[in-house]
Amino acid sequence: MIYQLDFWLMVILVLFAILALEVRDLLAAVGVLTGFSFLMALLFAKLGAPDVALTEAALGAGLTGVFLLLALVFVGRESED
Amino acid sequence: MKLFAIILIGILAGFVVWGTNDLPERGDPTSPASTGVSTYYIENAYTDSKTPNMVTAVLADYRGFDTFGEAVVVVAAGLSCLLILLRRRRREDGTEGGLFSQADAEKAARMAAGEGLYGDGT
Amino acid sequence: MMDLLLDNRALVAILVSALAAVAVALTGERRRNLRESWTVLAALAKFGIVFSMVPGVLAGERYEVNLLQISPGLELALKVDPAGILFALSASFLWILTSFYAFGYMRGGGEHKQTRFFAWLAVCLSATIGICFSANLLTFVLFYEILSVATYPLVIHAGSEKAYRIGRQYLVYAITAGIALVAGTVLIQNAAGTLDFVAGGFLEAEMGTGLLWAVFVCFFIGFGVKAGVMPIHSWLPNAMIAPTPVSALLHAVAVVKAGVFGFVRLVGYTFGPDLMGAIGAAAVLAVFAGGTILLASFIALTKDDLKARLAYSTVGHLSYIVLGVALLAPQAMLGAAFHMVTHAAMKITLFFCAGAIYIHTGKKKVSQLDGIGHQMPLTLTAFGVGAVGLAGVPLVGGFISKWYLAAGAIDAGALIFLGVLLVSGILNAAYLLPIVTRAFFRRSPDHVKLDEASALMTVPIALTMVLSIMLGVFPDAIFRFFSLSEAIVASVTGVTFGAMP
Amino acid sequence: MTADFLLSRYPYILIAVLFGIGLYGMTVKRNLMKKVIGMTIFQTSIYLFFIQGATKQGATIPVRVPEMGTSPELYINPLPQVIVLTAIVVGVAITGVALSLILVLHRRYGTLDEVELLRRMRESA
Amino acid sequence: MTSRFESVFLYVVARAMVPLIQVFAFYVITHGHYSPGGGFQGGVMLAASIILLRVSMGDESYDRFPREAGIVIAGFGALAFALLGFMSMLFGGNFLEYALAVPGMSADELRYWGIFFAEVFIGFLVWGALVAIYDALETGGVE
Amino acid sequence: MSQIPALIPTSLLLASLVALLVGLKSHRAAHLIALAGAVFAFVCSILGLQAVIQGDGEAIRYAMGAWVPPIGIEFVLDSLAAYMVTLITFIGVMVLIYAPRSLALETPGRQGMVYPSMTLVLAGLVGMCLTGDVFNLYVFLEIAALAAYALLAIGDRGAPVATLRYLLFGAVGGGFYLLGVAYLYFAAGTVNMADLSMRLPELMESRAVIVAAVLMVVGLGVKMALFPFHLWLPDVYTNAPSVSAGLIAPIMTKVSAYAIIRLFLDVFPPGFFTESLPIATTIGWVSAAGILFGSVLAVAQHDYRRMLAYSSVGQLGYIGLGIGLANPLGMIGGLLHILNHALMKGLLFMIGGAVRLRFGTTKIPEYVGVGRAMPWTMVAFTVGVLAMVGIPPTAGFFSKWYLLLGAADAGAWIWFAVIIASSLLSAIYFFRVVEMIYRDPETDSAVADHEPREAGEAPASMFWPITIMATAVMAVGIFNVLIVSALLERVVAPLGG
Incomplete structure (x- = not known):
């Protein structure tokens, strides 16, 4: 099956998404989210959208992560849920 | 409450999946999306603008206005962040510096009580 | 220019007092004489304009003004017909007297915010005349709502x-009434596609009994509130907290009569007497009106506050008119139309007197009035005339209208309402005449000397008294009220009366 | 039917799951940062929907290769990619604004718990 | 505060990397026609380079890239894009109709350059705006 | 002339960009540029409106970049769009004239950034109205939303919290809309509205289209603050600066309502929202619930702005009812209410700002004596209140009139009753304020413990916009038939009748 890679990528994406939301440490959550975005970029590339993949990698995985981390500097990394 | 939200989201997700039933098969080259406008872009992108990358051609030319709008969104976001966060920034030597510090509260109060379009006689 | 004004007399009559309101508001407290001359000028002009249309209307002329389209297929339109001019004439004439009286009253009492008072009074008059001359329901509703709001200040x-x-409380009642009216109007527009008043009615039985009843209920609420039909009357006695000239003009002549006039329009010009009778709505209306007459009279008996007593008397007498309309008999309708005028004249006399007594002596309660007739003989004489008139004694206007009402009740075969009329006549006498006897035949606890209120108040009182008597002796003199009443009945039912009584 | 459906539609199901997870994060989580993270996941799932719907069997990326010519079935549909490109930038812009709001309100109220925040806001009003 | 992380290594590496990133970013922007990439991606890279500068050099970086510069660059980028759109209107075309922007050139050539400039402007704009957002966030909501 | 559809949004965008750059140095120059842009856009909209009316409702179509749709993006100036655009730019001009003094008080030191944001909001909303492309609509939606977040967040202390909630709601709404666009695109292969309306009739049974319609309407419904999704609205308007509230409350939610109407009338096949799917009816029911909910809660409020916010929830329901009735009269009522409510709410929020400037309060019990202190402003206020309650001949009466006619026509008696009940409720909560402002601490025994208010009419730059808006409220009421017959009757023609 040529779509097998897609499938496993997507499953991992779902796991990452759940993880990003359920981890209590916000720093870890942001890290997982960055990983999520990066995998997503990979999937985009796999699906034949290199432009989008590049953008997602740069913006989603890169800058969003930086912004979130920057915010964490001020608001702290604890979360109650 | 939490359970209720999860059930609702589950129903929504189910609904979304239900809708995909009538979407074309995955990767179907005869689907409406593949046979619609996109064929024009694929066929003519190079002849119209000598640009091999069709995404760029569509982005900057055919749907250039979308991109313009998007550019404005980015600027709007930058502007919004500045508006929300940047008011006064204290430099290390204690002087008021940085962006946008023309008016402080006192001046504002004067302006509110004053005359003219901007409250200071002008 | 002159032609334009003459052609649009109906509109000019409305605008005159609106302009006066603006002028009054701009003139302000400091130049009060100038301010008051605006009021007088407008009142005279308005009366003149309205009066000038009377002969034409009697001759069959209908002055129409189409202002502008306000909704596709619906015009803001004015049309002067007998019913309208009857009401407009009484209101505009009494405004003149009220104006003078109000000057005396407000100055005498040193009231605050007189400018606001006179301006809104003028606006109310505009709205009232607008109601009179409305050619369709939408225009009617428009002026009705303006009147509701303008009365609030x-x-x-x-x-x-x-x-x-x-x-x-007043606002809640008035807005509810206004909304009910709008709802009814929408229902009619939806069912009939037109809102123009037609003598004899324009609704058809084919529209379905359910819908017609819904319309009737909406309008019953809409007009019933203003007309003080029980059980939705309770704002009216409370609203007597307003200065007496307001009570006099608005709560005896303009505002409440607007509600009553609405019933006239409803029965005579929207449903039509036949349809009202056919669906049974008239009977319901009559029962409510009859009940109100009796109840209000009984309540009036128990009130010690003079204005409250008069207020309940008003509630009762308004229902006379509603009853007359609801009986559907031509004679009753004639009586009802004429009672609009006579009641206005008599009740305004009573209110004027009450106000004069209050301003002059500070007395508000019936029980305080012992012997006051010796102090203010003219005022109390006028009060007596009004009282006997309301009770239905001949030679005062009230007799004639009651006579026709009673005749109509017999005509309609509704003898129970004849009984209601008779009982309430007795009750009227019972709650009004003791005041007069008290005033003249009991000895006052204080020392009394002849001391009338100022001329600004007594002259209007005298004039309204004369008017009341005139209506009883020569019902058709000068103003042609009786002919107008006959014209109303003729246009609605087709029945003409030969000679006057 | 179910097996077939799953085989051909599994991306949609997984996308819907991602969509649901994102929404769950936005609605149920009380921490505002978590909400923003949920928002990112939610938006990304929509981008994925676009991209994966645009795939075309036997087609290549939408960059013209001179030897292949420009037959429509040879290239993947570029339009959804453009749409997603635009949407990604919009999404990041929203995230940026959301974060700046979070900073301000954290400075003012000292908490990121939504319920607590609303309570404090009502109290101080 | 000179830097968030007092590290000479970071300082040196970052300073060395910034120009490289910028060069690559310009390459990405200008080669949007031929390969994946374009204004957005390149602009993000430019922004990333500045952010790296900020992280590694702290306040010193404001001398190289002032705080105001972000929004100004963004504004001018967007303004230039808008004027590019208006340009063809002057010659009777529609908004963003590159083919009419300059009389006397062939349509496809013009569109090529139109796309090129649009990408460049977008690159600048994204650069500026993202740096502006970063700068704003970096203040942490001072009041 | 043919450039008008493009000129309206682009001139606003240009103005905002220039104002942004200039605003870094001088907020005055930014104000003047923003104002100039708005005035230019307003003039253009008037010209466009005139052209549309003279052209018998024939739409002016404009292809961006001269790419014929569906290849490129199309802007369509038809009767409905011209109507909305004129309204938006009018409100924009008024608020921009009004803004400086209020901003100096409420957001000191940030004015230079506020003006470009205001024009951006206007540009986004105008673009949403004009665009003929469902995805372009999303882009403009987000432009307007982003600028609006900033404008709303700089208000009182609680503003950021409220705005973040709005942002999250808005993101969900935008996401739903975008997902709907995706379904629509994959089902029909195009994102152009005109093209879609040609292709969709044969796809009416497609589940994908059904899901697309539901998602798009729900997404826009969230943005519109339709009843269950209204939760963000009250806090946002309560904490926002007067200028932002005066700009955003009148038009922002309306434009989302407009987008739903646009989808209903022009994109999806006739009958799709009414027969295939009960979307219109559902909107009607939730709107009815929203009307009651908003009106009842408005009665309980003591903060002027909060009361207006809840009133907005109710009033938006009227527009929803117009959609729900789905007959010509009801739809005319809904569309007319977009205009009326925009004028009335804008007027009332602006007056709230003027009172705040002079007396520093937004609490209704502290409004005592304001009527004496700023008489003419309060005359305008009274006009606004009368319109909100629906007293003829103000504007508010006529939208209710058409809605009631539409409800009677459709036999929707419960909705009929809801409209009537809410009129009464709005009378209760608005006349409360009227009573308060006309009380006079000097002569009124009931409120003698209040300090007398010093005289202080709103400054001219605030007074004149308020006056013009109040006049417009009256004029739209009296001359509504011109609007209805020249524009709206054409718009609702697809509904038959």
Whole structure:
């Protein structure tokens, strides 16, 4: 099956998404989210959208992560849920 | 409450999946999306603008206005962040510096009580 | 220019007082003489304009003005017909007298915010005349709502917590009524596709009994509130907290009569007597009116506050008119139309007197009035005339209208309502005449000397008294009220009366 | 039917799951940062929907290769990619604004718990 | 505060990397026609380079890239894009109709350059705006 | 002339960009540029409106970049769009004239950034109205939303919290809309509205289209603050600066309502929203619930702005009812209410700002004596209140009139009753304020413990916009038939009748 890679990528994406939301440490959550975005970029590339993949990698995985981390500097990394 | 939200989201997700039933098969080259406008872009992108990358051609030319709008969104976001966060920034030597510090509260109060379009006689 | 004004007399009659309101508001408190001359000028002009249309209307002329389209297929339109001019004539004539009386009253009492008072009074008059001359329901609703809102500042004039509370109550009633009217109007527009008043009615039985009943209920609420039909009357006695000229003009002549006039329009010009009878709505209306007459009279008996007593008397007498309309008999309708005028004249006399007594002596309660007839003989004489008139004694206007009402009740075969009329006549006498006897035949606890209120108040009182008597002796003199009443009945039912009584 | 459906539609199901997870994060989580993270996941799932719907069997990326010519079935549909490109930038812009709001309100109220925040806001009003 | 992380290594590496990143970013922007990439991606890279500068050099970086510069660059980028759109209107075309922007050139050539300039402007704009957002966030909501 | 559809949004965008750059140095120059842009856009909209009316409702179509749709993006100036655009730019001009003094008080030191944001909001909303492309609509939606977040967040202390909630709601709404666009695109292969309306009739049974319609309507419904999704609205308007509230409350939610109407009338096949799917009816029911909910809660409020916010929830329901009735009269009522409510709410929020400037309060019990202190402003206020309650001949009466006619026509008696009940409720909560402002601490025994208010009419730059808006409220009421017959009757023609 040529779509097998897609499938496993997507499953991992779902796991990452759940993880990003359920981890209590916000720093870890942001890290997982960055990983999520990066995998997503990979999937985009796999699906034949290199432009989008590049953008997602740069913006989603890169800058969003930086912004979130920057915010964490001020608001702290604890979360109650 | 939490359970209720999860059930609702589950129903929504189910609904979304239900809708995909009538979407074309995955990767179907005869689907409406593949046979619609996109064929024009694929066929003519190079002849119209000598640009091999069709995404760029569509982005900057055919749907250039979308991109313009998007550019404005980015600027709007930058502007919004500045508006929300940047008011006064204290430099290390204690002087008021940085962006946008023309008016402080006192001046504002004067302006509110004053005359003219901007409250200071002008 | 002159032609334009003459052609649009109906509109000019409305605008005159609106302009006066603006002029009054701009002139302000400091130049009060100038301010008051605006009021007088407008009142005279308005009366003149309305009066000038009377002969034409009697001759069959209908002055029409189409202002502008306000909704596709619906015009803001004015049309002067007998019913309208009858009401407009009485209101505009009494405004003249009220104006003078109000000058005396307000100055005598040193009331605050007189500018606001006179301006809103003028606006109310505009709206009232607008109601009179409305050619269709939408225009009617428009002026009706303006009247509701414009009355509010007058009701809260006193500025006390109680006044505001009553003002709120008034607003809730008035807005409810207005919304009910709008709802009914929408139903009619939806079913009939037209809103123009037609003598004899324009609704058809084919529209379905359910819909017609819904329309009737909406309008019953809409007009019933203003007309003080029980059980939705309770704002009216409370609203007597307003200054007496307001009570006099608005709660005896303009505002409440607007509700009654609405019933005239409803029965005579929207449903039509036949349809009203066919669906049974008339009977319901008559029962409510009859009940109100009796109940209000009984309540009036128990009231010690003079204005409250008069207020309940008003509630009762308004229902006379509603009853007359609801009986559907031509004679009753004639009586009802004429009672609109006679009741206005008599009740305004009574209110004027009450106000004069209050301003002059500070007395508000019936029980305080012992022997006051010796102090203010003219005022109390006028009061007596009004009282006997309301009770239905001949030679005063009330007799004639009651006579026709009674005749109509017999005609309609509704003898129970004849009984209601008779009982209430007795009750009327029972709650009004003791005041007169008290005033003249009991000895006052204080020392009394002849001391009338100022001429600004007594002259209007005398004039309204004369008017009341004139209506009883020569019902058709000068103003041609009786002919107009006959014209109404003729246009609605087709029945003409030969000679006058 | 179910097996077939799953085989051909599994991306949609997984996308819907991602969509649901994102929404769950936005609605149920009380921490505002978590909400923003949920928002990112939610938006990304929509981008994925676009991209994966645009795939075309036997087609290559939408960059013209001179030897292949420009037959429509040879290239993947570029339009959804453009749409997603635009949407990604919009999404990041929203995230940026959301974060700046979070900073301000954290400075003012000292908490990121939504319920607590609303309570404090009402109290101080 | 000179830097968030007092590290000479970071300082040196970052300073060395910034120009490289910028060069690559310009390459990405200008080669949007031929390969994946374009204004957005390149602009993000430019922004990333500045952010790296900020992280590694702290306040010193404001001398190289002032705080105001972000929004100004963004504004001018967007303004230039808008004027590019208006340009063809002057010659009777529609908004963003590159083919009419300059009389006397062939349509496809013009569109090529139109796309090129649009990408460049977008690159600048994204650069500026993202740096502006970063700068704003970096203040942490001072009041 | 043919450039008008493009000129309206682009001139606003240009103005905002220039104002942004200039605003870094001088907020005055930014104000003047923003104002100039708005005035220019307003003039253009008037010209466009005139052209549309003279052209018998024939739409002016404009292809961006001269790419014929569906290849490129199309802007369509038809009767409905011209109507909305004129309204938006009018409100924009008024608020921009009004803004400086209020901003100096409420957001000191940030004015230079506020003006470009205001024009951006206007540009986004105008673009949403004009665009003929469902995805372009999303882009403009987000432009307007982003600028609006900033404008709303700089208000009182609680503003950021409220705005973040709005942002999250808005993101969900935008996401739903975008997902709907995706379904629509994959089902029909195009994102152009005109093209879609040609292709969709044969796809009416497609589940994908059904899901697309539901998602798009729900997404826009969230943005519109339709009843269950209204939760963000009250806090946002309560904490926002007067200028932002005066700009955003009148038009922002309306434009989302407009987008739903646009989808209903022009994109999806006739009958799709009414027969295939009960979307219109559902909107009607939730709107009815929203009307009651908003009106009842408005009665309980003591903060002027909060009361207006809840009133907005109710009033938006009227527009929803117009959609729900789905007959010509009801739809005319809904569309007319977009205009009326925009004028009335804008007027009332602006007056709230003027009172705040002079007396520093937004609490209704502290409004005592304001009527004496700023008489003409309060005359305008009274006009606004009368319109909100629906007293003829103000504007508010006529939208209710058409809605009631439409409800009677459709036999929707419960909705009929809801409209009537809410009129009464709005009378209760608005006349409360009227009573308060006309009380006079000097002569009124009931409120003698209040300090007398010093005389202080709103400054001219605030007074004149308020006056013009109040006049417009009256004029739209009296001359509504011109609007209805020249524009709206054409718009609702697809509904038959």
